[in-house]
Amino acid sequence: MENVAAFGATRPHKRQHLTWQKFLPWLIPVMLVGFWQLAVSANWISSSLLPSPLAVIQDGIALWQTGELPKNISISLYRATAGFVIGGSIGFLLGLVNGLSKVTRALFDSSIQMLRNIPHLSLIPVVIIALGIGETAKISLVAVGVMFPIYINTFHGITSIDPELLEMGHAYGLSKRALLTKIVFPGALPTILVGVRYALGVMWTTLIVAETISSSSGIGYMATNAQEFMNMDTVLLCIVIYALLGKFSDLVAKALENICLDWQKAGRIEQ
Template identity: 45%
Template structure:
């Protein structure tokens, strides 16, 4: 009398059919459904007269304004100026935050010299320091670069220190047992271990760059997205103001997607980032 094997390539139910593979939900598609539905509801409410156009113009009206400003070349010019300021400020502030974070993370002496001062400066609001920045730099580009650099340096600094301090001591001990020198230990163990936290700091810095730029461009800027918003406020151009808000949102979303792509590329070895398709 024969018996059926317990293990096999597939297990059939009583009807003889092979069970279907369970499908996962399309989470990426679902994440876009809610924003699209909100836009449709906004458009319909505006067309029905539930929302006054001078209070909140319809998305179609904002899109028409964007197309017109693009045709005249005004929107690309202002957008380029803002992107340039954000990139330069991020490069300066990110480099400074990374260097100071590495020094503080590896040296208790550097921590005692640097960390307290950075925490004090970090607690000062941008609007409080803005008058002093104008005295130092005037209304030129240097002050705007300084504000963006200041805002982007803090998250990178804090996350770099945190990443270095949170490296698993067991990994460090294994590296020492394997005969790794100090520099090799930093390169092979400390930097990979701290990299997830550092990249999180980069994502936060990208957000802070635009927050700082909003403040920097509303004071004496001859061009830029913030200048567009200030000018539109003076002439009660609600559609331009909403367009600026949408631009900030789209730029923030785009930069965050770029940062997430960088995470997936540099952290492909990390189990928490494997297969991240968001």
């Protein structure tokens, strides 16, 4: 009975802790937005130089009602998703093959590492000349930016597997497929997911640049067009949208980690 009572007493504290964990990350952003609104309302900062958050929200509502904002957001999401899927798939497959095979590692890894050290945004002139200024060029640029973080983390995760675990798998008579699915891939998964999280940030950074160059749609195009007309409301709106999309991507990556690495938490609880 005493143990049950003690357990019941700790539950409110646990709930309180979880509540703080949910709201604490938003404390600084909310404070910054509040100070921003106060600074503009008190004329500490000129509204022509830095519009207030309310003015940015009103501009967003107006653009949403005209249909321009949802159209450009959907186009940017399509480009980002397509580039991530293509580049991420290539990076994962190359990392998997090079991590598992010493022959392909010797053949390809050195060349991939040389290409990885070239800033992918410096390839914009080459991409435009080779692929033009259409969707293919923008998606390809995002794919190149995403590919290398996922490749290097997949490669590192697979090559860092404890050799003793592999020996134990061989001792139990596991097939190559069973070794891959039960030892290699689960052991490399935490590192691979770190690469996915980093690649999502690179995805949005690359897309911002790609959409500001010879583009006629997307959030980056909206920002560039607004800059030409000195429309700071829309420029700041586009920046906020990119920040929110980046935060949403990070939350998706965290949720994926929680789902895929649930076995690690279960192992810690058992210990």
